[in-house]
Amino acid sequence: MHPLPGPMVAAAEAVxxxxxxxxxxxxxxxxxxxxLADRPAREPIMDSDLRAAAYVLTRMPATFAAARxxxxxVVDAVPDxxxxxxxxLGAGTGAMSWAALDAFDSVERVRVVDYSVAALALAGRLLxxxxxxxxxxxxxxxxxxxxxxxxPPCRHQADLxxxxxxxxxxxxxxxxxxxxRLARSAGTVLVVEPGTPAGYARVLRARERLIAAxxxxxxxxxxxxxxxxxxxDWCHAATRLERTAAHRQAKxxxxxxxxxxxxxxxxxxxxxxxxxxxxxxxxxxxxxHVRLQLCESDGRAREVTVSKxxxxxxxxxxxxxxxxxxxxxxxxxxxx
Numbered sequence: 001m002h003p004l005p006g007p008m009v010a011a012a013e014a015v016x017x018x019x020x021x022x023x024x025x026x027x028x029x030x031x032x033x034x035x036l037a038d039r040p041a042r043e044p045i046m047d048s049d050l051r052a053a054a055y056v057l058t059r060m061p062a063t064f065a066a067a068r069x070x071x072x073x074v075v076d077a078v079p080d081x082x083x084x085x086x087x088x089l090g091a092g093t094g095a096m097s098w099a100a101l102d103a104f105d106s107v108e109r110v111r112v113v114d115y116s117v118a119a120l121a122l123a124g125r126l127l128x129x130x131x132x133x134x135x136x137x138x139x140x141x142x143x144x145x146x147x148x149x150x151x152p153p154c155r156h157q158a159d160l161x162x163x164x165x166x167x168x169x170x171x172x173x174x175x176x177x178x179x180x181r182l183a184r185s186a187g188t189v190l191v192v193e194p195g196t197p198a199g200y201a202r203v204l205r206a207r208e209r210l211i212a213a214x215x216x217x218x219x220x221x222x223x224x225x226x227x228x229x230x231x232x233d234w235c236h237a238a239t240r241l242e243r244t245a246a247h248r249q250a251k252x253x254x255x256x257x258x259x260x261x262x263x264x265x266x267x268x269x270x271x272x273x274x275x276x277x278x279x280x281x282x283x284x285x286x287x288x289h290v291r292l293q294l295c296e297s298d299g300r301a302r303e304v305t306v307s308k309x310x311x312x313x314x315x316x317x318x319x320x321x322x323x324x325x326x327x328x329x330x331x332x333x334x335x336x
Contacts, residue, residue, distance in 0.1 A: 027054035067099035083159035090166030094123035161186035195236030195261030225299035237323030275325030
């Protein structure tokens with residue numbers, strides 16, 4: 001679990017200060033209902049300063065946490081990636097950008113793109129103390145005809161292109177156009193969507209288009225074959241983040257933490273060191289063995305039992321988490 005960057009927390013608190021808590025709670029619940037609807041948006045969801053502030057409180061931390069965990073896997077798979085320029089499509093208030101800044105010390109410039117003027121204004125304020133130069137672009141990515149009419153940007157104008165929780169707000173034609181723009185914009189791409197069957201389906205389609213664009217999959221898949229999961233199953237990961245008192249109040253919850261489930265795909269044109277396998281579910285830890293659900297480099301999904309007899313592999317299996325890479329070298333790993 002990565003803590004939220006200090007400058008991001010301080011800026012978020014300043015953003016919340018002008019608004020009454022009760023107003024923020026109502027706006028946060030309206031936002032939650034809208035995102036749970038999981039349908040294309042004809043107008044910006046963050047259509048006011050109040051709604052943008054509510055997003056900063058309730059959704060920005062989870063988006064940051066999901067992107068940060070995904071970027072950990074990208075760092076392992078693409079060791080040559082040291083991005084100086086980042087572009088964040090559908091940036092909202094800049095959570096994905098913050099995750100990139102937290103993951104890489106090399107980032108010098110961030111371009112945030114969104115069609116919500118209120119969200120972009122907040123993104124600029126939140127990123128002001130990040131240490132990176134910030135550029136803004138107002139673009140109605142929700143209109144597929146506009147996206148297509150933009151024309152191709154300069155190839156690889158950035159080193160890393162991001163799109164977090166964006167595709168669900170678009171129709172299918174616009175989704176494809178945004179993914180294509182991501183592939184044109186940078187040598188490495190990360191797309192994050194909700195960890196639901198619908199979010200996973202959007203990620204799968206993005207994966208296909210990124211491969212068709214000549215990119216290699218960096219994570220989470222340890223291969224570029226068809227997904228081996230059957231009907232009713234979907235690939236996603238989970239990360240836990242701490243909740244502030246204000247966050248708990250806005251969500252109407254009592255727990256001091258929140259588990260964010262998400263699906264993602266990362267692709268690159270840089271050399272890749274793919275994982276041998278990826279852990280697909282929470283490991284089942286027992287006194288004498290650990291059972292792991294894995295997606296493996298040969299394109300198959302299977303369950304593996306790591307026995308206590310192999311002390312090294314058993315210790316590693318007790319520590320590995322859902323969504324992380326796994327090395328199948330243990331001698332006492334039995335296929336289920």
